[in-house]
Amino acid sequence: MxxxxxxxxxxxxxxxxxxxxxxxxxxxxxxxxxxxxxxxxxxxxxxxxxxxxxxxxxxxxxxxxxxxxxxxxxxxxxxxxxxxxxxxxxxxxxxxxxxxxxxxxxxxxxxxxxxxxxxxxxxxxxxxxxxxxxxxxxxxxxxxxxxxxxxxxxxxxxxxxxxxxxxxxxxxxxxxxxxxxxxxxxxxxxxxxxxxxxxxxxxxxxxxxxxxxxxxxxxxxxxxxxGDLPETGAPRPERVEVDIPPGVTVVDFATPQSVAIFGQRGIKQSDPDYFAAVILNHALGGGSFESRLMEEVREKRGLTYGVYSYLAPRDLAETYQGSVSSSNDRIAEAIAVIRDEWRKAATEGLTVEEIDAAKTYITGAYPLRFDGNATIANILVGMQMLDLPIDYIATRNDRVMAVSPEDISRVASELLDPDGLHFVVVGQPEGVESTAAN
Missing domain, CATH: 3.30.830.10 (Metalloenzyme, LuxS/M16 peptidase-like)
Structure with missing residues (x-):
């Protein structure tokens, strides 16, 4: 039975x-x-x-x-x-x-x-x-x-x-x-x-x-x-005003390969420009092998097996982060390439081809999330916590498609901060030192 x-x-x-x-x-x-x-x-x-x-x-x-x-x-x-x-x-x-x-x-x-x-x-x-x-x-x-x-x-x-x-x-x-x-x-x-x-x-x-x-x-x-649970719980902490100092922090660790986490301030999921940021990130570092970072850091230069970036909005703070790992003698070059690609995207935005490819993937992948009762229930409760409208599922892809190249260029220039990126590097990297900004 x-x-x-x-x-x-x-x-x-x-x-x-x-x-x-x-x-x-x-x-x-x-x-x-x-x-x-x-x-x-x-x-x-x-x-x-x-x-x-x-x-x-x-x-x-x-x-x-x-x-x-x-x-x-x-x-x-x-x-x-x-x-x-x-x-x-x-x-x-x-x-x-x-x-x-x-x-x-x-x-x-x-x-x-x-x-x-x-x-x-x-x-x-x-x-x-x-x-x-x-x-x-x-x-x-x-x-x-x-x-x-x-x-x-x-x-x-x-x-x-x-x-x-x-x-x-x-x-x-x-x-x-x-x-x-x-x-x-x-x-x-x-x-x-x-x-x-x-x-x-x-x-x-x-x-x-x-x-x-x-x-x-x-x-x-x-x-x-x-109904038997307490009516009220503990007060929540205050919001964090994210102010990440630019520079590098090196943590000495005996390993042949350095690991780096990098990041800057982010964007709220409730921000009207959030979908423009999603499209931007997909092309820059969130689109796996199709992203600029993967192309420039891995495919062209062979500096890593993987590099990626992601938007990290939380209830009380927002960051924009990424990760890369490379051999100790090549991590400095990987960091330089990431900063350069961050700067190019900030000043030049994305190409029409990159925008179209990102939109196709983001809208095409969305219906595949609804693959069972438990998954749908999880999405619904997440929508409520984000204060999304009850018709969001029906309108979400339309919102993605409505983002214009001009929107993305504007958001790229406002959001991306290549000089403000901070890299935390764990390993024994050659040519990388902690900066005074730490």
Whole structure:
């Protein structure tokens, strides 16, 4: 029986991409709001929940508490210890997962219609009655500390952490959400209970559902599932005014290949020019082998296996970042080429051919994202957190196509700051030294 149920879930996840998504807004009696795509053809549904704030709500001196708390939500709840909780999920053929980022705690549920009530009761127990048993805390704490220890020896993670500290300082964004070995070691059960109250609250929740569930059923589900959570959570940190100093930071690390993270100030996802920036970045460094950086740094000069750039808007700060790795004796040349391409794009913009290719890819890839209930639910909850209109899916590609070459040239000149780029280089690079601007 369980094999059969699992097969149904697999089929539901593999539904073909949909050309249209009919979204309904549902408000529960208790005042909670969700977006719903009703799809009764298969007896399966996916529910996505986000609590805004995430690990940025860690209390001072308690970095890593929300990450550890989130990891423990499936380690026992109510009268079930960790093993009993896992058995209950398996018997129901239900998938529950929990994750923390700096801006949100994410909760994902996938379940069969016939098991909806039992599955949601299990999820409610995890959200409202987590056990935080001592043995579970120590086991998961050990897993987190192992990750932290590994990151301290990884040049990529060292570069990322150095860049975070440079840009965000003592703001929560300035450190890993995992915490440090010392901060995680010091966390108590009371700290985890406080972290739970801080982030899992009704005033910051976003909900979506896709599948075999009606608006009335979803309204009842929301109130029952979330109605016992605190009405308000902890206040969020202030916004970060990104002011990255130009220059280079070198972190000495014994390795034959240097890793570099580079970046500058970014652009808000709500900015009217955001799609122009997306097109610009695709052509400059976000389009894999078709980008200028890949062509100039890898294909023409053989300086790296890969180089890329990406827009990194967060709730409280925006950066524009990239990454490259090269041998110690060639990383200086790679940095020079990246700065040069940044400057060319800033002064010359993109060609019509580059713009057309970027638009074709960006609009063509978008429908492929809608490949199953869980994926669509994830997109819907993300749209809500970004305060996008409910018809955004239908209009998004039109917005991309409406961006003109003049828009892109203007945004390139305003956004790209070749002299303001900062490179964090981890390795033993030849001809690269830390600058006084650090």
């Amino acid at each position: 369980r094999v059969f149920l699992a097969l149904i879930m697999t089929v539901a996840l593999a539904l073909p991409a949909r050309a249209e998504v009919d979204i309904q807004e549902v408000t529960s009696i208790g005042g909670l709001t969700a977006w719903l795509v009703e799809e009764p053809s298969i007896p399966f549904a996916a529910v996505e929940i986000r609590f805004r704030g995430g690990a940025s709500l860690d209390a001072p001196g308690k970095r890593g508490a929300i990450n550890l708390m989130t990891a423990l939500l499936e380690e026992g709840a109510g009268d079930m210890d960790a093993r009993a909780f896992v058995r209950a999920k398996e018997e129901l053929a239900t998938t529950l997962s929990f994750d923390a980022s700096n801006d949100a705690v994410s909760v994902s549920a996938r379940f069969l219609t016939e098991n909806r009530a039992e599955s949601m009761a299990l999820l409610k127990a995890a959200l409202t009655q987590p056990r935080f048993d001592p043995e579970a805390i120590e086991r998961v704490r050990g897993q987190v500390q192992s990750i932290i220890s590994s990151d301290l020896k990884d040049p990529n993670d060292i570069a990322r952490q150095t860049f975070r500290e440079l840009v965000f300082g003592d703001h929560p964004y300035g450190s890993s959400l995992n915490g440090t070995e010392a901060s995680v070691a010091a966390l108590t059960r009371d700290d985890l209970l406080a972290a739970h109250r801080a982030v899992l609250a009704q005033d910051r929740v976003y909900i979506s559902a896709v599948g075999d569930i009606t608006p009335d059923e979803l309204g009842v589900l929301m109130d029952d599932l979330l």
